[in-house]
Amino acid sequence: MSAGQSSGRYEAVIVGAGFGGIGAAIQLKRMGYENFVVLDREDDLGGTWHVNHYPGLAVDVPTTTYSYFFEPNPNWSRLFSTGTEIKQYAAHVADKYDVRRHMRFNTSVEGAQWDEDAKLWRVALAGGETITTRYLITATGFLSQPHTPDIPGIGDFAGRIIHTADWDDDYDPTGRRIAVIGTGATAVQLIPELAKTAAELTVYQRTPIWVVPKIDFRISERVKRLFRRVPLTQRLVRLITDALYEFFVYVGLHHRQLVYRRLNIAASDLAKIHRFLSVRDPELRRKLTPDYDFGCKRPTFSNDYYRVFTKPHVHLQTSGIEHIEADAIVANDGTRTPIDTLVLATGFDLWEANFPAIEVIGRNGRNLGKWWRDTRFQAYQGMTIPEFPNYLSLASPFAFLGLNFFNTMEYQMRHMDRLFGELKRRGATTFEVTEEANKRYRDRMSELGARSVWAVGNCAGSRSYYFDPTGEATLLRPMSTRAALKEASRFPLTDYQFS
Known part of the structure; x- marks a missing residue:
């Protein structure tokens, strides 16, 4: 029926x-x-x-x-x-x-x-x-x-507020002064995109995230035809990627023994090397470095996230938010940042x-x-x-x-x-x-x-x-x-x- x-x-x-x-x-x-x-x-x-x-x-x-x-x-x-x-x-x-x-x-x-x-x-x-x-x-x-943070003054903000789970496709970030609250997996994908055209972009980070390089590539038409004609080939590829993820998740995260320690250190080192090659400023690198073990929080992949913070119009704020005004955010360190758009990459309840x-x-x-x-x-x-x-x-x-x-x-x-x-x-x-x-x-x-x-x-x-x-x-x-x-x-x- x-x-x-x-x-x-x-x-x-x-x-x-x-x-x-x-x-x-x-x-x-x-x-x-x-x-x-x-x-x-x-x-x-x-x-x-x-x-x-x-x-x-x-x-x-x-x-x-x-x-x-x-x-x-x-x-x-x-x-x-x-x-x-x-x-x-x-x-x-x-x-x-x-x-x-x-x-x-x-x-x-x-x-x-x-x-x-x-x-x-x-x-x-x-x-x-x-x-x-x-x-x-x-x-x-x-x-x-979707989670909306309870920040003093957020209801008084006179500009545009957009939650990543309710994105306005008509919004054009070109020339805007944007603040992004949150640095989870969603923000890692979004921030480099906003930075391409925004006049100023300030990212308010509470907790740094582990980011490793993203090995991404286009799948050619020849490979697609092979997958369609011989489905077993695609299943074999899946078997390989499944096995790699299974090994990482199960052995790497569920057994805190010698094998785990070596894998955890190796993953952490990969992220550290990625961060070092992308960000040469040691103070900025320190702010982007998590103080918890790799795997405690879902890590993510990106080739652009760390690098975007080296651009002159992109700023990382880590002192926390004191309150929000009609046209600005005031951080706990007293910094007042004028903005016209507030993007909430604050995840979910x-x-x-x-x-x-x-x-x-x-x-x-x-x-x-x-x-x-x-x-x-x-x-x-x-x-x-x-x-x-x-x-x-x-x-x-x-x-x-x-x-x-x-x-x-x-x-x-x-x-x-x-x-x-x-x-x-x-x-x-x-x-x-x-x-x-x-x-x-x-x-x-x-x-x-x-x-x-x-x-x-x-x-x-x-x-x-x-x-x-x-x-x-x-x-x-x-x-x-x-x-x-x-x-x-x-x-x-x-x-x-x-x-």
Whole structure:
């Protein structure tokens, strides 16, 4: 049944039409479900790749790796493709696998509550509409709620304020006096682009970021033809890039032993050499140097970021912001910088507003957000939670495998296949992970995480979104992709109750 033929009652509701929601929809169709709807508050699919379209936007994982396992794309133009191409890939996959017709855009979900008597979820939409569903899947992503910093006077600024997650494509930075707040991965891509035409560009840095050289190149038409004609060649290339990333993430970050120390030092040294060759001023170089271990915060790639600060019209301010005036920013060191544009590269309210992104109330009135904050952030296999029957949360604690979201999505789709397959085999309609299985998994993740850089490394000054408000790196699933895929296909079915 298409979204346009909705009766208001579905077998499944998916919240979010990004790559997570698209993958979940494809998996539902594989399992024979057709009466489902994908809801999204935006006007098109793509999630973060639809919302974000700032200058310089590109993926920071090689696109040979950044795709669904089952749908390689032979047409990438570069090793690190642009945001526009990633969005096009999302549209291609949705159309090819016939999930676009299930999507309903410009629809905000306010919350969902489990009805124990009816054994279904009641999903409240903005505007007062309520729909019901047997299964609820939230695929709201990890980075979906933009963060606006609480800086004194920001409401008094008379110029233009642009958040990178709400970029104005009509904005022309030529000749402007621009301030950028933030130096995360987004800012690393954006700042060199703004510097090309801005009259003055001042960057307000709270936490430096590790930046290593970006080995990027165009993919020739000859190579694309080879990928199309002999798909195995592209899969072999992916195998290589996957293995390199897996080695770096798993061996380099999850085992703080001799191997880890050597890899960490080597990565840090690469960034240091890159910084030294790009910036000859020792004081500027010092300001750009992180004081935390490589890997505590997501590192990124750029050949232009460090170099841009050597330009006479680009300034780095590290003393912090005292307040904002109608036409200027006053720093803590007393420096007053006149500006006409304020760019907020301040990221997202990950833990404050995204866990969960909507209010979800399960059995016995358990409020998911409150329960997570009152106990610990936790989810079995990064997907299911006790007291929340027939509910899958794809952006949960312990869900994210690391640098490549598609690896996360692949194990989640396999988990869905095993879980729903058992439902059908038993003739059941309800599943719920047991408290015991959830606790056992949570304890195992804590034990594995205790050996990681995030637990024993020098991460105090990183201000990384990997860490929840209690200081645990519960965003991440501390295991290899191979191990996660194996568990998704073999987890004990006794970890769930079926009825």
